[in-house]
Amino acid sequence: MTPAQPLADLDTAALRAAHADFSAAYDELKAAGLALDITRGKPSAEQLDLSNDLLRLPDGEYRDAAGTDLRNYGGPNGLPELRAIFAEALGVPVPQLLALGNSSLTVMHDTIVQALLHGVPGGELPWAGRSIGFLTPVPGYDRHFTILERFGIRMIPVPMNDDGPDIETVASLLAADDSIKGMWCVPVYSNPTGAVYSEEVVRALVSLPAAPDFRLFWDNAYVVHHLSDERPAPIDVLALAAEAGNPDRPLIFASTSKVTFPGSGVAFFGASETNVAWFQHNTAAQSIGPDKINQLRHVRLLRDQEGLAAHMERHRAILEPKFAVVDETFRERLAPWEAGSWNAPKGGYFVSLDVLDGCAKRAVQLAKEAGIAVTPAGATFPYGDDPRDANIRIAPTFPPLDELRAALQGLCTAILLAESEALLAERN
Template structure:
């Protein structure tokens, strides 16, 4: 086949006619398929059903003998923090095990900074004229939702295969003193799957910035690998300390895609001073986390080796779906040079870039055919993709047969949208 851009007008019209007929047939099938969100499949959730019977009726004490049904221990169970300490590269004393949602913790940290300021802040962030965050793009829509909801200005920064464009980050930090934060997903980044290099991490903790500048290091996919090529975890807190900026990084993670979505455990790690700062404000909000849920996770996962084995079972279920994404796109899009996509080694997403100006139209066509895809622009601040090109693919939730069906239909919609645009040019 020939790339769409190289076809003559007559060839484009002929192809458009074929695609329109294919699309009409797709619409007539009355599909109802959904690849919008990165949710675990029912089969993945089944892997953790043992949690529902843990702990036993009279087995509610931790290793110290404390009765976990009662108040106390705002830092969370040391046993659970120990399991996740190595993979997150946060010392147990500096790692908190909290409620069920890391997104909630991120939101609360921003709110605390707005209301009270950080240890180095001259005043609460809310008393500044403007507070800005750097936002690597394409990026995680829920990060952007937090900052937009709280009135924080967002500045896009281009992503590379090794993390955000450091030259761009350095320039922006030098030019704009309002920048106080930066979102980062360092391992299997959402949605591109990029893995931050140590060089990028060292630069991020070393660049000159406002004293209360913070990197929100959301290690959401630290254990979600799809291949045997597992990246070595970056000890970002040690790198920050070596650079003379020990308080620069907030580390977040959760078990939401490890065990039960929405019923897991969130983690927060940072320097001792930042941990004390967080606990001082969290004490006004909660007497302590759900330690019974933490205990059942300890009993279920047992240790770091148990966590690794559990995630291997996740991989067996998820990896074939990512392989299917590549197979369909190679077969349907590549012959026409109709898009480029990532082949991540972990995480929950594939980032697809179609011809500029076609993503929104392709997603609308897919929706009319009963195929729900993440809305265009979602991977950019304010939902504004300047090229209207990026589409986030979330392959984990549907059964493999439904996923392939949705991808085939989406490819038809993409090709139809791109031929329409070329004919209108």
């Protein structure tokens, strides 16, 4: 095996030798007949087991603390007890936080539909029937992009920094185009970079001049999903927006999808009083009330804010070793060749890996041919188009530790082969 050193610094003979070594390792990988999958950020079976008591709850109970019969219609705002458990973490007063169905993605989708059909408070017209745009921090969450693409909403990429989206870019785009009506934000442990928005960035986002019906779609999906003792200080986006004179700008979304059962959880919507009234008015035609029995199950399982924190510590105990394996593997296999850069997030569900420009798609394809399924290259950019073809989203949560390690080792072999191929092609 050629001694490891930066691939780009190798002379041509040494690069050919390294390529031959990587090719031989890749042939062995393919011969192993693997069938591994690290494509999506799903909780593992071990994590799901943490919430198995939901299958037995609420154990014959069907009334909330006020004595309301939860088996019947009504209660469109959801259980106050459950809203109280999540209110502090989400930074939303209980009266302005709604507990809804099982999917925050559904709530985000429907919120955009309502804005398209009816407009939002402060706007003169519905969003539909004209060309509108959304700012999309990149790399970002592919399902956010899918919603916008489904409705023909222009996506305008904004680069991400460690403390959130690049504010100079956001400011210049908003100043130049009042057809920009929204921006996706994952403020804590962003998908996939793990970035945590700073207070300075949040203050700017709620203060920048923008169209009166401009909204921040504040997807706080990972706010309680910590992987270390280093916890970001909570930022009250609603209070900062009100202080800036734009109280209606943030729309806050979250769910228990990665807290309990993804298919049987609870989604939340929080906003200003004006936005909450707008949301309630629109959804009144859609539902008489959410699954309150399921919400009671969650109250009985989590009990209070301290119970939620303890539950998430049990998740952390399962996930922290998996994220450590990602970092260890990349340090062992990629770092000696300077074949990639990646983040070591303090929370969330993903690792963002950047390889040599022009090599992500090739590496993912090589991994697939060797039986290792990875999130498609480009998925973290609008329309699946990563202009550098460099970013790969790593989702380490679902597979058992030994399968994860094998998948990462195989992916590294594919990356090294792809990068050595590209560097040799440049020299020919």
